[in-house]
Amino acid sequence: MSETEVAKVQLREHLATLLVPRLAEGFWSVHDSAKQLCERNKQHDEILRTFQNMVTKIPDWSDNTLAEEVERVLKVSKCAYMDDLLMGVFLAYMKSFAALQYRGASSQVRVEFERPNVTKFIHELYKHSARKLWQVAYLFKTSGVPSEQQAKNRQEIEQVIYKTIDDVVRSFLPWEVIAKSYFSEPPAEDKPAPPPASKSVIFEDLPDEEESEEEENRPRSLSFIEKPEEEDDDKLSFTDLDEKMKPDEVKEVQIPEVDLMAELETKAEGDGLVLNL
Incomplete structure (x- = not known):
């Protein structure tokens, strides 16, 4: 009771x-x-x-x-x-x-x-x-x-x-x-429509100064972005490098591994990480 x-x-x-x-x-x-x-x-x-x-x-x-x-x-x-x-x-x-x-x-x-x-x-x-x-x-x-x-x-x-x-x-x-x-039932309240779902992940841009410093300190890596066609002399291929270099001059090219998760954490500690799912 x-x-x-x-x-x-x-x-x-x-x-x-x-x-x-x-x-x-x-x-x-x-x-x-x-x-x-x-x-x-x-x-x-x-x-x-x-x-x-x-x-x-x-x-x-x-x-x-x-x-x-x-x-x-x-x-x-x-x-x-x-x-x-x-x-x-x-x-x-x-x-x-x-x-x-x-x-x-x-x-x-x-x-x-x-x-x-x-x-x-x-x-x-x-x-x-x-x-x-x-x-x-x-x-x-x-x-x-x-x-x-x-x-x-x-x-x-x-x-x-x-x-x-x-x-x-x-x-x-x-x-x-x-x-x-x-x-009695309370009057129903109109709920705002949820925003449309997005499957992309958007990262906030860092300020220009921080971005330039990061670019200088960032190890260079291979880029797979296609470039417009230029003259044949300007093209560079891995075969040419092998042919032009002498055996004793061939040096091992080290491609530093880029840790994507560390990079994400660095940006998250800066201006924030915005995820639109």
């Missing part, structure tokens, strides 16, 4: 610890009101149905009723930082989604998000829980139910409320913005 996921779980658990028991108390208070109403009207068999009718009116609570309930929740939970805690929960959820598959190039992603206040969040949590508890209203039955079973029913009621926290948080998340910011 990643650090982001751990932070998300811890923040959500802390929020649930503060809110779930308080909301369960609120639903039991609604049940008590339904029970008192039925007892006054001598309709003891209509307690659960009356409770269900009252639960369906939770989305339409007046501002005064909602303000009183939120004040009670915050007072009993003794949490003066509920607003900051909610902010941390929403941030942890969004970062958790971003850690799944972020395809962008920037290290920072800006997400426009209108965070709900504490009153709106608690009211939404009440509405989601009311829809679930309406279906399992029998869990609130106490008449003729053993105390052990009543304790189990109370735990199950809190579990129903606890499971709605994820749904409520997700209902406020800006899914469209998250999808576009985190999961």
Whole structure:
């Protein structure tokens, strides 16, 4: 589990610890009101149905009723930082989604998000829980139910409320913005066309002064460059040399070997070696 996921779980658990028991108390208070109403009207068999009718009116609570309930929740939970805690929960959820598959190039992603206040969040949590508890209203039955079973029913009621926290948080998340910011493919960038490949090797020319000095110090070697035709007297052949020289005057002609790699290294140490492949 990643650090982001751990932070998300811890923040959500802390929020649930503060809110779930308080909301369960609120639903039991609604049940008590339904029970008192039925007892006054001598309709003891209509307690659960009356409770269900009252639960369906939770989305339409007046501002005064909602303000009183939120004040009670915050007072009993003794949490003066509920607003900051909610902010941390929403941030942890969004970062958790971003850690799944972020395809962008920037290290920072800006997400426009209108965070709900504490009153709106608690009211939404009440509405989601009311829809679930309406279906399992029998869990609130106490008449003729053993105390052990009543304790189990109370735990199950809190579990129903606890499971709605994820749904409520997700209902406020800006899914469209998250999808576009985190999961969309970044725009393709036009890459410059590579230069045409060349099979030749180009050597940079040395400066004139260095080149003249090198020519003076370089041992002379045979050149195989064809020259334009001249008069026959100016031509030189190896046969003529052999015929004109006397046996005792024949000298061995030494052709110094030219080390091409050493020459390349010398030029590379100078102005540089440019290779275009």
